[in-house]
Amino acid sequence: MNGPLLEMIEGTSFAFELLWADELGEPIDLTGCVARFVICPAVSSRALVSCSSGDGSVVLGGPAGTIAVTVAPERTAGLYSDSWKGARYELRVEFAGGEVSSLLRGAVSMEAALTH
Numbered sequence: 370m371n372g373p374l375l376e377m378i379e380g381t382s383f384a385f386e387l388l389w390a391d392e393l394g395e396p397i398d399l400t401g402c403v404a405r406f407v408i409c410p411a412v413s414s415r416a417l418v419s420c421s422s423g424d425g426s427v428v429l430g431g432p433a434g435t436i437a438v439t440v441a442p443e444r445t446a447g448l449y450s451d452s453w454k455g456a457r458y459e460l461r462v463e464f465a466g467g468e469v470s471s472l473l474r475g476a477v478s479m480e481a482a483l484t485h
Contacts, residue, residue, distance in 0.1 A: 371473065371475065372458070372460075372474055373475055374475060374476050374478060375458060375477045375478070376477075376478050376480075377440070377445060377477060377478070377479050377480070378480045378482060379446065379449040379479060379480065380443075380446035380447070380482045381442055381445070381482070382440070382441065383439075384437065384438060384440065385437075385438055386436065386437040387435070387436050388434050389435075389462070389472060390434055396430075396432065396433055396434025396435075398431065398434065399432075399434060399435075399436070399462065400432060401465040402429055402463060403421070403422045404421065404422045404429055404436060404460065404461065404462045405419070405421045405422075405427065405460075405461050406418075406419075406420040406421070406426075406438045406458065406459070406460045407420075407459055408456055408458045408477050409459075410452045410453070410454075410455070410456055411454065411456060412455075417452060417453065417456060418440060418445060420440060420444070426440070426441065426444075427460075429462075436462070436472070438460065449479055449480075449481040449482070453477070453478075456477040456478075457474065457476050458473075458474065458475055458477050459471055459473070460473040460474075
């Protein structure tokens with residue numbers, strides 16, 4: 370896994386942004402691409418959280434090469450359980466021609482909310 374540990378708190382907003390660039394530092398043009406960010410339990414590919422460019426929770430910056438992911442509070446509210454132990458995430462980008470890149474993968478920790 371190549372990404373950082375994502376530390377989340379149940380029922381709160383969580384967001385991050387990244388720039389996808391080539392080896393020379395030039396942004397990758399994401400025009401026409403679709404992206405999906407998922408969080409799955411350690412032993413399953415069943416998504417605990419799913420965000421996509423189709424629903425607006427992943428925003429692609431076209432020629433700027435930026436990707437912004439926002440996990441809204443309602444996507445994790447009331448979902449804290451043992452399923453989150455060892456959970457992992459992946460961010461994939463699919464180009465119009467069908468090429469799919471797994472851009473970022475890593476582990477997720479979820480803390481239970483103290484207030485509701």
